[in-house]
Amino acid sequence: MSKTVRSILVFTQMFPKSGNDAVISGMIKNPFYQTISLSKMGCDIDVVSTGDSRDSYELDGVRVYSIGDGVLKGMVKSFSYELKMFIKYLSLSRNNSYDVIHVHHLNIPWLGLLKKMGLLKSHLVYTAHGTSTPELKAARQGGWLFYFLLKVNGKLQHSMDKWCWKQAELLLSPSAFQIKEMQELYAVGNKPVEVVYNGYDENLYFKHKESGQKIKNRLGIGETEKVVIFVGRAARKKGIDLLIKAMDEVRDTLSDTKLIIVMGFIGRQKDFRKQIYNMASEREYVILCENVPESDLASYYNAADLCVVPSLGYESIPTVIYEAMACGLPVLTQGAWGIPEVLNGDFLKESELKNKAFPKRIIQLLSDEELLNRYATENLKNVAQFSWRNGGSKLLAIFNKHFKNEFDNE
Known part of the structure; x- marks a missing residue:
């Protein structure tokens, strides 16, 4: 045998x-x-x-x-x-x-x-x-x-x-x-x-807007407010600081927009983690969450309208992309590294993360419900193979x- x-x-x-x-x-x-x-x-x-x-x-x-x-x-x-x-x-x-x-x-x-x-x-x-x-x-x-x-x-x-x-x-x-x-x-x-x-674990990560609404209620986010989410480690290459600065300009056009940052920390880059805490504390629209249990994380994705992955310099394929797709979220990120192997969409260029093109792309997506829904539907269809x-x-x-x-x- x-x-x-x-x-x-x-x-x-x-x-x-x-x-x-x-x-x-x-x-x-x-x-x-x-x-x-x-x-x-x-x-x-x-x-x-x-x-x-x-x-x-x-x-x-x-x-x-x-x-x-x-x-x-x-x-x-x-x-x-x-x-x-x-x-x-x-x-x-x-x-x-x-x-x-x-x-x-x-x-x-x-x-x-x-x-x-x-x-x-x-x-x-x-x-x-x-x-x-x-x-x-x-x-x-x-x-x-x-x-x-x-x-x-x-x-x-x-x-x-x-x-x-x-x-x-x-x-x-x-x-x-x-x-x-x-x-x-x-x-x-x-x-x-x-x-x-x-x-991703399909028993945890799936589209469930009711659980997302509970998170919005807990965080004091109104039903009509738009929500952008970032999930990732407190590391410079993840571009969290660039996203916060971009959101300042997004709110000049879309004032009813909140940013949820679900941040992990594994002991390195303590100064950068402190920098993000300081930036968040200066902005009432930024909601910073740490130590979110794996069993609850999908609810945070489901509270959002758009997931932004503003990584700079190097990634293979960030895990957050699979999880966001499984929760029916559009994902805005660079079309670099291995990302196009699993995600379709209108990608950012690295240079755009550092200029006004970045907030403009966020505004464009949040202002176009039909486009958001199309990307969300495509993501749900494509992600199943990665369960x-x-x-x-x-x-x-x-x-x-x-x-x-x-x-x-x-």
Whole structure:
């Protein structure tokens, strides 16, 4: 009887403990949903994750082992928690034989060393939820000394990414656009690379204006007021400051317009987070929300008329786009990177985010109900293929495509 992939060890960051956790970052959210989806397909899964503290727990049939956090910052911090993760793997491997080890957005170089020496029998898979070199160029932060140190850290990270990816048997990317980056910047060459798009949980994210109205009532937003929403991390590359400034001009034309900012924070760029708090406090029309539970986030989308994703410099495909589409929202964003692979529309150019064209586009959309409805309908139709309901089966099919023959020959 042919054997298929069934036992999987996942390495990731900040794996949630429940649906009440606030999970804004896509590099945390997508590995979570992908892993839960695989578990529902009958896979036996262990997760080794970073976290606020050392802990172990079970969620939807997935066993999770949190090793806590690292020490200091940058590559030193990454090295310290990745070493602790590898030590946890050594402990787990005494009693478990994994078909696949799947590493999300981390580097576990000791696994690569074992694979290179022929001592790791499990198939090694890496998912790159971003590429560090373009991310660095999009950082927009700090003075010259800080940026110099950031560049040094980025160079080291690039080298480590490149080495670890070369030891993997299979690489996964959330967009076709990023595969090209991986080939050009990281020289992965003939290494097999597959696209596994991120997605959304259809049990949480769907059009439901009644729940949106409850959020509007809670936030003191009138029924006739237009609402623009931003969802994302407190990071400069996300362009939150540019959106707030653009909304100042939007309100000169559409005075009954509010901006909801649902912001996540993962410990970095504290000065930028403070800047956004200060900007919001100076404007009565800006409603800033943090720590919104994953189970409530869809209601905030449903309270809005338009989702704006004003990212600058670099993204692959922001997770917020899938979620907004699933809630029947039009999305205004750049037509860059991997975004056109999943979203149709009249895209912004990066240069427009920094001039009066940006607020004009927001005004144009909010003033045209027919256009908003057309984009919303198209998004609902197009997004269904990215539901995590099918995510586990798609990923399992990719694993079996690459590894099943080797199991049969064992």
